[in-house]
Amino acid sequence: MPWLFLLTSSFQHTWWGYNAISMNFSEFSKYLARLEDTPSRLEITRILSELFARSTPDEIDKICYLALGVLAPNYRGVVFNIAEKLMIKALALAYGVDESEVLKLYKKEGDLGNTAELLAQKSNLKNQNWTVAEVYEKLYKIAQDEGEESVERKVEKTAEILKGIEPLSARYLARIPLGKLRLGFSDKTIIDALSWMESGSKEGSKKIGEIYNILPDVGLLAKSIKEKGVSLAAKEAKPIVGVPILPMLAQRLKSPAEMIEKMGEVFVEPKFDGLRVLIHFARAKGKNKDMVRAFTRNSNDVTEMFPEILKIGEYIDAGEAIFDSEAVGMDPEMKRILDFQTTMKRRRVHDIGETSRKIPLSFQIFDVLYKDGSSLMNTPYDERREILEKMFKANKLFVVDEKVKTKDPEIINSEYRKRIKEGLEGILVKKCTAAYVSGRTGWRWVKMKQEEEARGKLPDTVDAVVMGYTVGKGKRAGFGIGQFLVGVTDPVSEKIKTLTKIGTGLTDEQFRELALRLQKLKVSGKPERYELHKNYTPDYWVEPKLVVELAGDDLTKSPIHTSGYALRFPRLVRFRDDKDAKDATNINEIGALYKLQIKK
Numbered sequence: 001m002p003w004l005f006l007l008t009s010s011f012q013h014t015w016w017g018y019n020a021i022s023m024n025f026s027e028f029s030k031y032l033a034r035l036e037d038t039p040s041r042l043e044i045t046r047i048l049s050e051l052f053a054r055s056t057p058d059e060i061d062k063i064c065y066l067a068l069g070v071l072a073p074n075y076r077g078v079v080f081n082i083a084e085k086l087m088i089k090a091l092a093l094a095y096g097v098d099e100s101e102v103l104k105l106y107k108k109e110g111d112l113g114n115t116a117e118l119l120a121q122k123s124n125l126k127n128q129n130w131t132v133a134e135v136y137e138k139l140y141k142i143a144q145d146e147g148e149e150s151v152e153r154k155v156e157k158t159a160e161i162l163k164g165i166e167p168l169s170a171r172y173l174a175r176i177p178l179g180k181l182r183l184g185f186s187d188k189t190i191i192d193a194l195s196w197m198e199s200g201s202k203e204g205s206k207k208i209g210e211i212y213n214i215l216p217d218v219g220l221l222a223k224s225i226k227e228k229g230v231s232l233a234a235k236e237a238k239p240i241v242g243v244p245i246l247p248m249l250a251q252r253l254k255s256p257a258e259m260i261e262k263m264g265e266v267f268v269e270p271k272f273d274g275l276r277v278l279i280h281f282a283r284a285k286g287k288n289k290d291m292v293r294a295f296t297r298n299s300n301d302v303t304e305m306f307p308e309i310l311k312i313g314e315y316i317d318a319g320e321a322i323f324d325s326e327a328v329g330m331d332p333e334m335k336r337i338l339d340f341q342t343t344m345k346r347r348r349v350h351d352i353g354e355t356s357r358k359i360p361l362s363f364q365i366f367d368v369l370y371k372d373g374s375s376l377m378n379t380p381y382d383e384r385r386e387i388l389e390k391m392f393k394a395n396k397l398f399v400v401d402e403k404v405k406t407k408d409p410e411i412i413n414s415e416y417r418k419r420i421k422e423g424l425e426g427i428l429v430k431k432c433t434a435a436y437v438s439g440r441t442g443w444r445w446v447k448m449k450q451e452e453e454a455r456g457k458l459p460d461t462v463d464a465v466v467m468g469y470t471v472g473k474g475k476r477a478g479f480g481i482g483q484f485l486v487g488v489t490d491p492v493s494e495k496i497k498t499l500t501k502i503g504t505g506l507t508d509e510q511f512r513e514l515a516l517r518l519q520k521l522k523v524s525g526k527p528e529r530y531e532l533h534k535n536y537t538p539d540y541w542v543e544p545k546l547v548v549e550l551a552g553d554d555l556t557k558s559p560i561h562t563s564g565y566a567l568r569f570p571r572l573v574r575f576r577d578d579k580d581a582k583d584a585t586n587i588n589e590i591g592a593l594y595k596l597q598i599k600k
Helices: 002-007 009-016 025-036 041-054 060-067 084-095 099-109 112-123 132-144 150-163 167-178 187-199 205-214 218-228 230-236 256-263 307-314 340-347 349-358 381-391 409-421 474-478 508-521 587-599
Strands: 266-271 275-282 291-295 320-331 361-371 398-400 404-406 426-431 445-449 462-470 483-489 496-502 540-542 547-551 554-557 565-568 571-575
Touching: 025 041, 025 060, 025 132, 025 167, 041 060, 041 187, 060 132, 060 218, 084 099, 084 112, 084 150, 084 167, 099 112, 112 167, 132 150, 132 167, 150 167, 187 205, 187 218, 187 230, 205 218, 205 230, 218 230, 256 266, 256 409, 256 426, 256 445, 266 381, 266 409, 266 445, 275 307, 275 361, 291 307, 307 361, 361 381, 404 409, 409 426, 462 496, 462 508, 483 587, 508 540, 508 571, 554 587, 565 587
Parallel strands: 361 398, 496 565
Antiparallel strands: 266 404, 266 426, 275 291, 275 320, 320 361, 426 445, 462 483, 462 540, 462 547, 483 496, 547 571, 554 565
């Protein structure tokens, strides 16, 4: 097998000695072609490991991004803003043909990448032998170009790159700015491939995954491992202000008594129906402004959504810090806490000034993960809380959460009843000695929410990915949607597998909003990640980008739904714009919820 050469001592000497030659984009494209033709995830992992081993430390980050069809991770907000019409113009300009000819070929091929390859084959333009890094920098400059006539410049610069690369490279170059590379793998596969690069197996994946939780940027991650190796990279890994950390998530347990049994002494804290926000702060030197960033749980930068957050430096005693918090909207007239969906209206940044006046908020700060050069993630929670409380001056904008320390299940019940009476969602119960561990692992945090009949009888809601939709009949025909199919993620295969179809329980307004959202995500064919029985094939497929929170009466075992479970009597609770597919509920969590339901 071709990947076996990775284990030879001569190649490892070249890799660790940094004597590798920079990779040409044409060579990179051959790897992309192999990945595109490979359905096996294991083989994809091996091909990627070969690609990473062949790369230099200076280019491996760029190779990771481009292999995923992006220029940077979500938090950096780098987007091309190139639509299909603009790519058609770029292809016409690059290859000296009329746009109508490009459009005709595109309709025949159904893919602008294949269209670009065929046009490049006919053109006989000279290959400039640019390196991956050179092409990446050209693309990055195109993405950064803004202002008057930037659209025309983007088309011209894209055409210039196309002129300088050979046909196979043109196939992938045309797809990347459109966001349509889709080679069937994600960050998780890259983590496995980095382990294969070093050891020829997945034995290092767990350790690399732990680094990724602190540094969820595959480019920075790969560069660190390429330069230092897995062991040293893991030893030196710590949060970086400005790079989001993957958040810790809460589990579900049946009763307060079981919580104490599994967790020992705990803190009981209020659970708000807000937006999870990780706040990054670095105090400015001289006349510069403080660096403040706000990230959602799926690592999107939402700083513009919260102009108030820029004031945090006035209230804390620290040069640098990373906090975990919940942004909670307030109704200034009713003097009550607003729900998540209302708070999320802050996303309308075009009128954020007016919206922030209508929806004032506070940040409920409940954890500190980093302070002045030191990671606190492995520090016991009770010690982190002590540090946190000493950091903040009294104020109404950044409020450190209240807490009650206990070993008594009845106090947990009492706090729960108190918070429900106050109009909150419930409580969070946190193990006093727990480290901050990304994801939903172990019995460190447990949530206890109100069981509302209107939301369903299942012990908890499910965050599912919308996979496709079917056109409705009668009244729903006017909405353009009658039912939609949702799935949950398989953490092993990275596939998205079906859980239920939903056609009831939505208001007219929700149907209209859903139709508008899905129109923008519609694709011509079934995405590679989807796995489903033919009985559930929708009229239209959509990209796995919209996550919805669902309630239901119960979960049953299903021989037809590919997740192995079916959610019965599902209802839409809300759109989860703070989450993407990787944050959706996975099959293991569905299994745990199924068992919890049986206990109940």
